[in-house]
Amino acid sequence: KNEVEQSPQNLTAQEGEFITINCSYSVGISALHWLQQHPGGGIVSLFMLSSGKKKHGRLIATINIQEKHSSLHITASHPRDSAVYICAVTSSPGRRALTFGSGTRLQVQP
């Protein structure tokens, strides 16, 4: 079993829909990251969380430490949101490497 599991693996939505991507992890963590990778490969960090909730524009990320679960929400989705969304964790204590989920491929259709 992977330490970081994402669901769904693939997601197709219509423009304007509310989207949720889930990430579950099985280890203690210092931080959880949400990353975005567009076709062509570049990776951008969207959020880093250790508790609670963060919002940036139409993107919202939440984390529940007790349940070892995080969600990334996209409100009013747009075709430019089409990308792969990747969850990653920094484990605690001690091990400082990042462990990644397999990613969720999102396609938003006009």
Place this chain on the structure above:
Amino acid sequence: EAQVTQNPRYLITVTGKKLTVTCSQNMNHEYMSWYRQDPGLGLRQIYYSMNVEVTDKGDVPEGYKVSRKEKRNFPLILESPSPNQTSLYFCASSLREIGTQYFGPGTRLLVL
């Protein structure tokens, strides 16, 4: 402009020919790392560095070397590349160990 740069962006080489992929950041970040991305396996960490002269193995360090002689640079060295090292490589940095990761543009490597 704050950025992480990698060179080269694309590289085709042959088995056994030593190569170096450079990584440089201009944000005075302490933490730097290397990842490889493969279809079906996702991103995996190769090596990371907490600061100058401090490096440690990630999940897949075999066949790779790194050095951190200066804060801004973190080269990835393949002493004897093999075809299973064909991959997309990313360098990243963050201000501290726990921090927002800034990624380089990626280096696509093909080892024949």
